[in-house]
Amino acid sequence: MPRFHPFMDENKKPQLFDHISPENLEKILSCSVIQEHDANKILLNQGDAAPGIFLILEGSVKTLRMNADGEEATIRLLGANDTCLEAVLFMGGPSPITVQTIGKSRLLLIPEKVVKTRVLEDNEFAVNLLRIVTRHYKNAMHQIDAMHIKSPLQRVGYYFLTKHLEAGHENFELKLPFKKQIIANYLGMTPETFSRVLKQLKELGVDTDDNTIRLKDAYALCHFCDADTTALCQRHDKSSCQVCMSH
Amino acid sequence: MPRFHPFMDENKKPQLFDHISPENLEKILSCSVIQEHDANKILLNQGDAAPGIFLILEGSVKTLRMNADGEEATIRLLGANDTCLEAVLFMGGPSPITVQTIGKSRLLLIPEKVVKTRVLEDNEFAVNLLRIVTRHYKNAMHQIDAMHIKSPLQRVGYYFLTKHLEAGHENFELKLPFKKQIIANYLGMTPETFSRVLKQLKELGVDTDDNTIRLKDAYALCHFCDADTTALCQRHDKSSCQVCMSH
DNA sequence: CGGAGGGTTGAGATTCATCAACGCGTGTGG
DNA sequence: CCACACGCGTTGATGAATCTCAACCCTCCG
Secondary structure (H helix, E strand, C coil): CCCCCCCCCHHHCCHHHCCCCHHHHHHHHCCCEEEEECCCCEEECCCCCCCEEEEEEECCEEEEEECCCCCEEEEEEECCCCEECHHHHCCCCCCCCEEEECCCEEEEEEEHHHHHHHHHHCHHHHHHHHHHHHHHHHHHHHHHHHHHHCCHHHHHHHHHHHHHHHHCCCCCEEECCCCHHHHHHHCCCCHHHHHHHHHHHHHCCEEEECCEEEECCCCCCHHHCCCCCHHHCCCCCCHHHHHHHHC | CCCCCCCCCHHHCCHHHCCCCHHHHHHHHCCCEEEEECCCCEEECCCCCCCEEEEEEECCEEEEEECCCCCEEEEEEECCCCEECHHHHCCCCCCCCEEEECCCEEEEEEEHHHHHHHHHHCHHHHHHHHHHHHHHHHHHHHHHHHHHHCCHHHHHHHHHHHHHHHHCCCCCEEECCCCHHHHHHHCCCCHHHHHHHHHHHHHCCEEEECCEEEECCCCCCHHHCCCCCHHHCCCCCCHHHHHHHHC
């Protein structure tokens, strides 16, 4: 088997391995296995024990919860270099979430045992986990708040804003990273509602054409910013931000 | 100043200090400060930097997010021995949440600096944080799923179920830990809806009289259980659980 | 060519929030 | 001691927002 070296490019290294020494990285990778899966394959069922951490090498995956009627609540949508189940391993019980591929995917599974020993022996690894889990948790808080006190329009707007900030400010053109119905469910609305919201956004200077979002100007999404998100914006301390806020 | 020794009773020790050696605990406590606050006092605003971890010694506190209209989305409700802001410290930005007392409260503040040095020097402390944060995250997942795919009745039912499981099975009588309107907002509904739900629950064998919940029998709340919560139930592997599930 | 899946649009149904009124217990000041 | 205000909770009537259902279009692909 050819040795697995997916992280030669530092820019694409997953956060999970930040600052990990080559020897320690080797200890993790030598125990991990690569898996390939078709679309819509369930990798873990809610209520079962998590086998370890999944790192997405290629493809896309979602984590979700399901009720008795088969309705799904999407918790996270993951693409390449994202990881899941880190948190579940430390919850000390059966998994509260189901993990399912969206499209055909290639994954790395880091077994539970390795994770749990590494976390006790490698402080950097422990801190990485802590940072990842807290980031997820922050995201979850935004999701909770979105459900209670945001309209569908605001939910989509904020989602687009985060994508815009990830992509960088100069970028006025974004691609939707997932199918619309997938995003719609992640944002807690039906595909119909999502579609109608896109029409409203068009009038506000956010034009969605097929899978491409085009912003009229750099402030088109400022409506949807909030107190803790401004920190991610390059203009947040400039006077121009006042323009955003006053929109 | 009299030395601070709140944790002589092992049963009441907060999870944050599990398995921490006396010397290491001393390092934490010697840098921490006790604060007293009136009701409805804001301890930290969304968008500001977190000063450290708050440990509730007495009273009650909530964490929340607020929108431009002043509507609140409650993230967590905390009582004695609960902690908050552990996660926020590792998110690496301004706080996504506001922290506010509910009633008159006495708190211990563990400054950020202490937390961040201890976590690198004390693996047990790091793992405790990881466990706490993941527990919060799990809770957040339940909240997300509740908003998407649960009715108000199911939300209240599940909330009562978790309280029932915390209190122990033999306990058919529970006290609401917070005012009804506080719980209602936490569950993402209006006080009016909460009140109407309680009436429905009465017909299902869950009688709420003032602040006391009385269960008709041990199975009254089994309706509201789900795949990952059964693990917390003492009957989950017995045949009687089938009775629950088939309700 | 025909079928399947994704997306959009319109009409109707449903659910929960809103608004208003009321009851009740408590604390306060005349 | 009573009158009153206030906070909390409940109840009923109304309305708005989103989901549901159905039809349709489009593209892709066998």
